[in-house]
Amino acid sequence: MKADPMPRESGVLRVLDRLAPLLIRMGADYPVMRSIVGVKLTMDGRRTPTVLGGTAKESPLSSRTGIIQWIYVLYGAMFALMLMLPLSDWILAAMQFGVLTFFMMTTLISDFSSVLLDLRDKSILLSRPVDGRTLGxxxxxxxxxxxxxxxxxxxxPALLVALFYKGVAFFLLFLAGVLLTDMLVLVLTGLFYLLIMKLFDGEKLKDMINYVQIGLSVTVIVGYQFLSRMFNMTVAADMTPRFAWWEVLxxxxxxxxxxxxxLGGVRRLPFVLMAIAALAVPVVLCIVYIRTLPAFERSLAKLASQESAGGRKSRYADLLARLFCRGREERLFFGFCWSMMRQERDFKLKVYPTIGLSVVFPFIFMANTLVSGNISALRGTKAYLYIYLMIALIQTVVTMLAYSINYKAAWVYRAVPLTxxxxxxxxxxxxxLARLIVPLYLLEAAVFLLIFGPGIWPDLLAVLLTMFLYTVICYAVQPRSLPFSEKYERNRQKEKQKGALLLxxxxxxxxxIHxxxxxxxxxxxxxxxxxxxxxxxxxxxxxGPAKSKSGSPSSGLRSLSK
Structure with missing residues (x-):
């Protein structure tokens, strides 16, 4: 398999060529691997990054990635100013790497989990003379x-500030830390997925992968908030770093x-051990990950075998449909949507991490009080209104319900004689609401009752009723599309961004008002x-019932989809 020249990615491939001896020692068939990487970089022009909303029209890789990179440069410029604060290098570097880990982990979870778990490579390439380690x-x-x-x-920006404000040694150490952080984030995520695929199979495997998505997202958010507050507890008034046992985590x-x-000459054992861990843990985990790549590719077969599996009929869904739906038609579509949300893996990968974050956000705004343990100070305040942040999840769900990888099956809407x-x-x-939002809200409301006391029950009930009203508002404001009828790449991004801000x-x-x-x-x-x-x-x-001039179901559907 010969590697064809690809001018647009020639820089990346030339760097890869210099690393060829190392990659060959890792067990890769380098010419084959080089061709695969070149094709993947070219095909990136057809992938839509969810960091920009997940609905952009197909566009060249350079233009889309350039936009994201400029956004990150702006964020980086703000965080780079922290390096000028009169704090120890330990604190400054930890804060910088905390920000970097947060952004990289979030990006990897939202944008590249689907690449790590891609099944098309396995079906197309592994049937050729391509081994699992080379593909991995x-x-x-x-x-x-x-x-x-x-x-x-x-x-x-932080690297530039480090070079001119902190010196060459700080700059080089910072650059090495950036590379090791990327390696650690990628390898940890891959090993997490491998562990899940080893422990579970069938429908539980797909569910557990989604739970891992939520768990990683929540852990990254909470960990970053905890990191940003921990220095109040671990730094003395003279800015001398002090070790706490939990920092090793x-x-x-x-x-x-x-x-x-x-750089600081500190030789205390805890700091020396953590400094060694900064180098040793990413390298060791990388070696483990490379050795497990063939097993990782084989384990993906468990996902492949389940993609066409049919869903079981849920008695719980049937009961809810009978209780809350009017007429047979509405009950049928209730069951249809319930099954789609349960079975559609892409929907879960895009929505479930957002669900996890929406549950955590109200507590993040109360983090200072919760971390200090003075929960009683919250009682008598209006901080319970932070639970409205969870309702913002509704607009994400309403938007994503329009998309599906099986969008071509939407012709069934016009074939069904709907009144x-x-x-x-x-x-x-x-x-x-019944499957994704209300159960989580009830769980969060129970926690809020424990924190703020039973006196807020009218407020929590008001928020629940507001949730139903807000769903209708989202439906009215957002561009209207029949459920599961559009490609994920379809371009209505500008309309939906305006609608999201208004909502x-x-x-x-x-x-x-509350x-x-x-x-x-x-x-x-x-x-x-x-x-x-x-x-x-x-x-x-x-x-309510649509009033179309022709009175035909198809004309009503056309009016709804405009």
Whole structure:
């Protein structure tokens, strides 16, 4: 298999050529691997990064990646200013690597999990004389090229400040830390997925991968918040770093310790051990990951064998459909949407991490009080209104319900003789609320009751009723598409970005109204009565029977899809 010249990626491939001896020692068939990497870099022009909304039209890799990189440069410029603060190198470096780890982990989870778990490579390439390690290394290099570009964009301003403000030694150590951080993030994620694929199979495997997505997203967010606050507890007034045992669990602190040991001359055992871990852990895990690449590729067969599997009928879904849906048509589409959300892997990969973050965000804004352990200080405050941040999840779900990898099957909407096409939307939104949003809200509301006391139950009920009203508002504001009828790459990004901003302002407005009515003793109860009347009324108006001139189901569907 001969590597064809690819001018646009010639720089990357030339660097790869210099690393050829190392890659061959790792077990790669280098000419084959080089060809695979070249083709993957070229085909990146057809992949839509979710960091820009996940709905962009196909465009050249350079233009899309350039936009993301400029965004990261702006973020990096803001964080680079921290290097000028009068703090120890340990603190400054740990904060910088905390930011870098957060962005790289989030990007990898949202954008490149689908590449790590790609099944098309296995079916196309492994039937040829291509071994699993060569394919795995090609995928790893492909992702690492992307991560390096983004991480250097994010860390670029800090590297410049380090070079001119901190010196060459600080600059070189910082650059090495960036490379090791990228390696650690990629390898840890890959090993996590391999562990899940080894422990589970069947439908549980797909579910567990989605739970890992949520867990990684939440861990990264919470870990970053914890890192940003820990220095108040671990640094003395004279800015002398002090060790706490739990810091060994935080990789950015390892890299910060390396600066103390190499540049600061600190020889205390905890810092020396963490400095060694900053180098040893990424290298050791990388060796383990490379050795397990053939097993990783073989384990992907478990996902492949389940992609065409049919879903089981849920008695719970049937019960909810009978309770909340009007008519047989609406119940059928309720069950259809329930099954699609359970079976569609791409939908889960794109939505579930957002679900995890939406659950955590209300607690992040209360983090200072929660970390200090003074939970009683929250009682008597209006901090429970932070739960409105979770409702922002609805607009993400409403948007993503329009997309599917099986979008070509949307012809069935026009083949089904519907008396009222609006029942499709009504059923789909009810299913999304029942399956994804309301259960999580009830769980979070229970935690809020424990924190703030039983006196906030009217407020939590008001938020629940607001959730139903906000669903109708999202439906009215967002561009309308039949459920699961569009490609993920279809370009309605600008419309949806404008709609998302407007919906966010509306949500803040609803939270502001809630805050105002809470200023009077019985205002919340009048507000509850208003919401109880407004929600069902808005739902009937939005999803009532369509009035089309021809009266035919197909004409109603055409009007809805405009």
């Amino acid at each position: 290394l090609a995928k790893t290099v492909h992702i690492l090229v992307y991560l390096l570009g983004l991480s250097l964009s994010l860390a670029g 935080i990789p950015p602190v390892w890299f910060g310790s390396a600066f103390e040991v190499v 009222s096409p609006e029942r499709i939307y009504s059923a789909v939104f009810k299913a999304a 966010l302002l509306i949500l803040f407005g609803l939270a502001g 805050y105002l009515v809470r200023q009077t003793e019985f205002g919340i109860y009048f507000y509850l009565a208003l919401l109880a009347a407004a929600g069902p009324t808005a739902w009937r108006i939005a999803f």
